[in-house]
Amino acid sequence: MARIVGYAPGAYDLFHVGHLNILRHAKRRCDYLIAGVVADEVLELTKGRRPIIPLAERMEILRHISYVDEVVAEVQPDKVETWRSVGFDVIFKGDDWRGTPKGDRLERDFAAVGVEVIYFPYTVHTSSTALRRALAAIDGPEELVASEVG
Template identity: 65%
Template sequence: MVRGYVPGVFDLFHVGHLNILRMAREHCDWLIAGVVTDDKALRAKGKRPVVPLEERAAILEHVTLVDEVVVEHHPSKLDVWREHPFDVIFKGDDWRGTAKGEQLEADFATVGVEVVYFPYTIHTSSTLLRATLETNAS
């Protein structure tokens, strides 16, 4: 049984989120979605999510592609792996070849976890949706 992990903020759930979950589901038998906390999202992206953590987790819990939802509190994905073991981690290909992506690959190579990249959905993102909402609100 192959256990997969898709981490993310999953703010303003959109088709890009659905795409990565769909592709991940095709590559594993059990899919875990890791939802980062509001504070962790703030540190990583410089902005708090629009949708609170509890609501983001509830949305994912009702996506039939997902078998398990965990809240990602830890600074390291390896710490998440220690609590919720998985065989493969899925990321958007915007991480491929970046310092963060290379560190992720190096970290998971130490425990035998494969890093798989999927095409990033360019035409939509939470950042673009948020910008549109902010523009329309003014």
């Protein structure tokens, strides 16, 4: 039986239980789990903002999660290009991607190269977006924006 390599990409900014749940579920569905941490510049390009926690620190956090076997920096937005350099059999995403144009494109692109896309439930009550809003309410939007730039 061949070893199944899984890939769980994400920003993993403001690490929370939703991130942990995806990694836990992903590890149950593969033999070797690679966490792809999206680089600061790629997040800025794709989401229009830099993360609060820098890439090196986000990668360090994931290295210490028991479900994760390997951590890589995701340095480009094209997931198929990442697959070509990293190599995996299945990719894991939150189900907030399912049925969206991005999710449909992900499924189509990976079907063409034989990679399965598996969705896990999105943790609605805790998200990085909700945490950002809470921080902005506490610190004021200008302080949060300043921390994103620096």
